[in-house]
Amino acid sequence: MDLQLEGETAIVTASSSGLGKASAEALAREGANVVVCSRSRERIEAAAEDIREEAAEGAEVMPIEADITDHDDVVALVEATVEAYGGLDHLVTSAGGPPSGPVLDTPEEEWYESYDLLVMSVVRAARAAYPHLADSDAGTITCITSTSVAEPIEGLVLSNSVRRAVIGFVKTVAREWAPDVRANAVLPGAHETPRVSDLIEQSLERGEYEDYEEGLQDWAADIPMDRIGDPQELGDTVAFLTSERAGFVNGVSLPVDGGRLHG
Ligand SMILES: NC(=O)c1ccc[n+]([C@@H]2O[C@H](COP(=O)([O-])OP(=O)(O)OC[C@H]3O[C@@H](n4cnc5c(N)ncnc54)[C@H](OP(=O)(O)O)[C@@H]3O)[C@@H](O)[C@H]2O)c1
Structure with a gap:
């Protein structure tokens, strides 16, 4: 299936690694110009180099240092994109992960910080992008969240609680901003990103695995597909939702979890 993204422009936030980077790769492979961002110039430039290797001929990759918890950085990210490519067609949001831990061990400030990282980062990017997405013939927003919005994950109270606001936001803009802009969420289950590989390596060092x-x-263990996901599978799902091939898909929360969710 040709996703027909050639010549379109996408911003993918928090994309020096993991699911954001895999989404940027998938979009670039399909011919979109992608603007990627992270807090570190060095890491985002290195990621951009990797993404360029995957990109279709003619697709450009522009790295920008931007902290998604900083309003001015996010506005500047959108402005730089529009200046470079003359418009913006797609916004894909990812983020870092919030701290883990049970309710009573989670200090109040971590709730606010996680809200800022996971929710306000989406709100501020979407609001800054909206006028340009609405001007596009194909405007979309795709938010990478977690299966925790559908089923709580043990020991992850912040993810379980705070991320649900992103779904409320997506459902709202899917109505308010349609038909100009489609908005959807993807709910990744476990994927073998550097973060997950590190967690496995740490368990290995503690002698928990052979x-x-x-x-x-x-x-x-509890995934019917009997494996965790390849980040590229998540990226390909994001690229599909972004494309006009999914032109009637609006306001959904799509699990990409190998069938782990029960509901
Ligand atoms: N991997 C999974 O199995 C999985 C499953 C469900 C949900 N998730 C969620 O999906 C999201 C991405 O996970 P991942 O595994 O891809 O994580 P990752 O490999 O650690 O990547 C996180 C990315 O976010 C960037 N980032 C973090 N804070 C940022 C900030 N304030 N401003 C800009 N960029 C920022 C990091 O870049 P810099 O450090 O260079 O800034 C990095 O590129 C997380 O919210 C995670 O909790 C992951």
Whole structure:
């Protein structure tokens, strides 16, 4: 299926690594110009180099240092994109992960910080992008969240609680901003990103597994597909939702989790 994204422009936030980077790669492979961002100039430039290797001929990759918790950085990110490419067609939001821990061990400031990182980052990027997305013939917003919005994950009270606001936001703009802009969320289950690989390596060092493969298998224990996801599979799903091939898909929360969610 040709997603027909050639010549379109996408911003992917928090994309020096993991699911954001995989989404940027998928969009670039389909011919879109992608603007990627993270807090570190060095990391985002390195990621941009990797993404360029995957990109279709003619697709450009522009790295920008921007902190998604900083309003001015996000506005500047959108402005730089529009200046470079003459418009903006797609916004894909990712973020870092919030701290883990149970309710009573989670200090009040971490709730606010997680709200800022996971929710306000989406709100501020979407609001800054909206006029340009609305001007596009194909405007979309796709938010990378977590299966935790559908089913709580043990020990992740911040993800379980705070991320649900992103779904409320997506459902709202899917109505308020349609038909000009479609908005959807993807709900990743476990994927083998650098963050997850690090967690498996740490367990390995603590002697919890014999080898890395055993760790992977443990992470896949309750996944009917019997494995965790390849970040590229999540990226491809994002690219599909972004494309006009999904032109009637609006306001959905799509799990990409190998069938782990029960509901
Ligand atoms: N991987 C999974 O299995 C999985 C499953 C469900 C949900 N999720 C969620 O999906 C999101 C992405 O996960 P991941 O595994 O891809 O994580 P990751 O590999 O750690 O990547 C996180 C990215 O976010 C960037 N970032 C963090 N804080 C930022 C900020 N304030 N401003 C700009 N960029 C920022 C990081 O870049 P810099 O450090 O260079 O700034 C990095 O590129 C997280 O919210 C995670 O909780 C992941």
